[in-house]
Amino acid sequence: MPQFGKIAIIGAGNVAYTLCKILKSKEIEPYCIFVRNPEKAAKMHEDLGVETVSDYEKVLESDLSIIAVKDDAIADVSEHLLDYKGLVVHTSGTKSSELLNRCMRFGIFYPLQTMSKEREISFDEIPLLIYANSPDDVEMLGRFAKQFSNKVVFCDDEQRKAIHLAAVYVSNFTNVMLGIGDKLLKNNGLTLDLMKPLVMEMIQKLFEISPEKALTGPARRGDFATIEEHVKMLSDNSQEQGIYKMLTNYILENYQKNEKL
């Protein structure tokens, strides 16, 4: 079965960093890392011990190019790969695979995870969403991805966009809810740490039995006295009060009443 021999990574951000580390952890040495900015290239070489290049010569010799640059720069990068014989993939959650369609073989390699240079993450449990414009490349990319993750999922552009939108709710907006909680606690001389057991238990429960079944609280049980008191307590901040009202109404209108706490 054909494998990708030489792998090029394009980019110097969090995703490029993490991909390098993951490849190396599986004893796959990247063939080259393309980094335009000399300072970033030096830093990346120093941190990861990889060879960086600043022109596309070596990239064009590789079998798989992983574009891990900002969404808006993907099209520019692909301009340099028009005659490329290998498979070129990008790592964006939102951008269409068609952005690369002037290359012969193109696809997607999207790790569904938040990445930062400072944090070590293991890829084993992280979903890798893949796509390619030919069945052969889907298979080859799938085999490649399975080296790093137990959860390789074939996704078309539509599905990947839905996943990215869902990720905004489950990750970014969830973060905002915890941020507001943090603020309310700080205003009363308390810290968010206090909430960790509650949050962890709620999240575990929700993944086990479904969000719908795990939902509790004043709105869920139709406890209007508490809702009214909470709205009053939030009268200093119209935005946070607005969020409280909107989400409370959403629960009242979309979830069956539940007597449990």
Added chain:
Amino acid sequence: MPQFGKIAIIGAGNVAYTLCKILKSKEIEPYCIFVRNPEKAAKMHEDLGVETVSDYEKVLESDLSIIAVKDDAIADVSEHLLDYKGLVVHTSGTKSSELLNRCMRFGIFYPLQTMSKEREISFDEIPLLIYANSPDDVEMLGRFAKQFSNKVVFCDDEQRKAIHLAAVYVSNFTNVMLGIGDKLLKNNGLTLDLMKPLVMEMIQKLFEISPEKALTGPARRGDFATIEEHVKMLSDNSQEQGIYKMLTNYILENYQKNEKL
């Protein structure tokens, strides 16, 4: 140092159940469990092997009475304890301790956790928020609570109310965000499981470095093209679109722009 010898629990719901189990796990046999409803009393006796009573005679002989009934029933229960010599506490997150002020010694014993009969939870890491109307009882209740939890926090009514309001954001509203994510994924033939690594990493990161620093996503980086596309994708559901817009605006207005993913 004085200790509570005989402990009475009043109620047959999730909190009463869990408290019974926790006491027994520390080899403290509840003196009695007051349950008015005979069927619930039989069930509780069967499940937990505890003695239940349906009048207040034995309750009045105890040293500590923990009222674990619905918020609206607390006042009624306390009517039966007007001549009680022991300390009476309730377990509500929202109700004032003053609801019990016709009893001589009163206070709060509020475990900050979501509870259900089906799930075993360990109290060790769960914050127990306590209050009592005399310094002696604060000390005694604190000693009692420390048997079950490493995190016993003295809280006045104001603080406890702020905590309860914060809990609505960090627990109930977070649940709603995951519920909307679940729905968007289901509409595209995918399941919420896919999001578990992302959610867990985001939550861990946020407790480590703060919600503000951990926030990523299109709103945080001011990526209006993606925001616009998301809003379009949500045009079938005005409520979910409304939530997206409101929370995106909240991020745009309250958080500094961040270039990271």
